[in-house]
Amino acid sequence: MLEDVTVQIIGAGLAGCEAALQCAKHGVSARLHEMRPDVQTEAHRTGDVAELVCSNSLKSTEPGNAHGLLKAELGIYGCVLLECTERTRIPGGKALVVDRQRFSAEVQSALDDAGIEVVREEIKEIPDKLAIVASGPLTSPELADSLTGLLGVKRLFFYDAIAPIVAADSIDMNVAFAASRYGVGQDYLNCPLTREQYDRLVNELLEAELHPMKDFEERCLFEPCLPVEELARRGKETLAFGPMKPVGLVDPKTGKRPFAVVQLRKENAEGTMFNLVGFQTRLKRSEQKRLFRMIPGLDKAEFLRFGSMHRNTYLHGPEVLLPTLQTKVRPDLFVAGQLTGVEGYVESIAAGLVAGINAARFCKSEDLVQFPEQTMLGGLLKYITTPNQEFQPMNANFGLVPVLKQKARGKEKRRLLAERALEAAGQDRSHLNGDEI
Ligand SMILES: Cc1cc2nc3c(=O)[nH]c(=O)nc-3n(C[C@H](O)[C@H](O)[C@H](O)COP(=O)(O)OP(=O)(O)OC[C@H]3O[C@@H](n4cnc5c(N)ncnc54)[C@H](O)[C@@H]3O)c2cc1C
Structure with a gap:
């Protein structure tokens, strides 16, 4: 002792x-x-x-x-x-x-x-x-x-812009496909969206209910980590040219490049959890469930962690x-x-x-x-x-x-x-x- x-x-x-x-x-x-x-x-x-x-x-x-x-x-x-x-x-x-x-x-x-x-x-x-x-x-x-x-x-790390995480076994693999951009591996799962599906998602993002921000939280918002709903607000095509861009990806089911994709990245070595890349958000949890289940392949997604944004020192x-x-x-x-x-x-x-x-x-x-x-x-x-x-x-x-x-x-x-x-x-x-x- x-x-x-x-x-x-x-x-x-x-x-x-x-x-x-x-x-x-x-x-x-x-x-x-x-x-x-x-x-x-x-x-x-x-x-x-x-x-x-x-x-x-x-x-x-x-x-x-x-x-x-x-x-x-x-x-x-x-x-x-x-x-x-x-x-x-x-x-x-x-x-x-x-x-x-x-x-x-x-x-x-x-x-x-x-x-x-x-x-x-x-x-x-x-x-x-x-x-x-x-x-x-x-x-x-x-x-x-x-x-x-x-x-x-x-x-x-001074600011938390957290994207939701879903359980791997709740992703519909008849819809999502494994691929990295330009065929250099299969590290990501990709949920493909048609123009119509993309527009519907963007419209819903504009209308969805958000957690109110405290003053200090607004001051903390910074460009590389803007919430997905904020990106949608900047213009109809912003997401399609940002986190949802489909470049370098071909859906093996259609042989074509989708209009947009939501990419899912492994969150752990075992591959049991995937996060929605670039989907940090202030949406209320019920809204996250409703909206993100509109993404093809995620209609039965089990959310292991919801997205959130607040100052965080870790x-x-x-x-x-x-x-x-x-x-x-x-x-x-x-x-x-x-x-x-x-x-x-x-x-x-x-x-x-x-x-x-x-x-x-x-x-x-x-x-x-x-x-x-x-x-x-x-x-x-x-x-x-x-x-x-x-x-x-x-x-x-x-x-x-x-x-x-x-x-x-x-x-x-x-x-x-x-x-x-x-x-x-x-x-x-x-x-x-x-x-x-
Ligand atoms: C705004 C906000 C809302 C949150 N809401 C939730 C929620 O609803 N549900 C949930 O599960 N989690 C929530 N969390 C996350 C987290 O669970 C809580 O922050 C939780 O209180 C963390 O526990 P802790 O003991 O690590 O820190 P805290 O409970 O914050 O305790 C840390 C203590 O250290 C003191 N301290 C800091 N610096 C010093 C210093 N230099 N000298 C002496 N004392 C110091 C602080 O005053 C504080 O009392 C939230 C976090 C934040 C920031």
């Missing part, structure tokens, strides 16, 4: 609080440093710990749903914030919806009970001793500079992080939460749990733990730390875990994947100390 060590945790958001509580659970002292309420972010409104910045829903609790499965695994691994959600839950159907003020108060009281101090100060420099950086997607600029300097990366995980959530440059420096490249409340809590457990183990000179790849948690960690030039933030989804040996589709596939994940998590006690089992 490193003598008298306290783990310094920057940010008392979802990940930071979970990490601190895991340290305490594992017998190691932790201190949180939180800049609010003195210094606010663009999205937070209070000085509360674990403030939910937007929705008060933490999504599904059904294990057959990726977010539900992640929660079930976190339950097995002893997640404290999940317990706080249960105590502050309000009716919301199958979704885990909480009273946000009571949830923050519950987390505060868990911190108090564990003797964890929350120091109200903005940290501008990465500490030179054991620490967890959990400062989130709205990390203050000076801290972000200090982190990039230390990690030796040119920049953090690391290029594959370059700088290990699956233990240690930084590659400094084994005593951990990263947690959305900063790691995961996306979403529960995913951020999950990354806090991993960093907290491992920082505590580091402190006690114990082996650090990794999580089984069959689990949603293991799949997420693998995704954010596996080399990937096109790396973008990722939420929980079934494309992250290895494919099943047996053939199954839809609900049955998800049920089997969930069963396998929970069995793996149940058997995986490596995160516990022998005496806790």
Whole structure:
């Protein structure tokens, strides 16, 4: 055991609080440093710990749903914030919806009970001793500079223009065809559109319902990442000459170049997930489903991640992080939460749990733990730390875990994947100390 060590945790958001509580659970002292309420972010409104910045829903609790499965695994691994959600839950159907003020108060009281101090100060420099950086997607600029300097990366990614991702087995391969432009490979799937289909899609894009933008988000819009609906607004043909251009592509079914295409690019090495290239969007989720299912080949698309746009500070995980959530440059420096490249409340809590457990183990000179790849948690960690030039933030989804040996589709596939994940998590006690089992 490193003598008298306290783990310094920057940010008392979802990940930071979970990490601190895991340290305490594992017998190691932790201190949180939180800049609010003195210094606010663009999205937070209070000085509360674990403030939910937007929705008060933490999504599904059904294990057959990726977010539900992640929660079930976190339950097995002893997640404290999940317990706080249960105590502050309000009716919301199958979704885990909480009273946000009571949830923050519950987390505060868990911190108090564990003797964890929350120091109200903005940290501008990465500490030179054991620490967890959990400062989130709205990390203050000076801290972000200090982190990039230390990690030796040119920049953090400052803006998220996220395109939707669909499950590979929900793409109709009788319509889509595999080809790269000018016949130099088959890396992309291409959904071909006729002039009529293209016009209909563009018209719908012009009419569709959008998420309203906050001021700071409008300032963040920049040319290379314009949302697809914004491109449509610039002119009827803009998309046909932009992300939907068909040049160098021939549809093998017609032997002709289509009028336009939507290209789908593999999102993981296994090829279970594909993203819609250039289709970053602010459309409401229901609209994304409706419109993007109009694309030939995607009429039954299962959306694993919806498109979104907001300011986001995140690391290029594959370059700088290990699956233990240690930084590659400094084994005593951990990263947690959305900063790691995961996306979403529960995913951020999950990354806090991993960093907290491992920082505590580091402190006690114990082996650090990794999580089984069959689990949603293991799949997420693998995704954010596996080399990937096109790396973008990722939420929980079934494309992250290895494919099943047996053939199954839809609900049955998800049920089997969930069963396998929970069995793996149940058997995986490596995160516990022998005496806790
Ligand atoms: C505008 C917006 C809306 C979102 N809406 C949703 C949603 O509805 N559902 C969903 O699942 N996900 C949503 N997310 C994504 C994400 O899940 C949340 O941002 C989540 O809170 C991330 O958890 P975190 O612990 O990594 O960061 P946070 O919860 O943001 O915690 C980070 C903490 O660090 C503090 N901090 C930052 N810099 C410093 C510093 N230098 N010194 C000290 N403290 C510092 C911040 O004040 C903050 O309290 C949203 C993100 C954004 C930006």
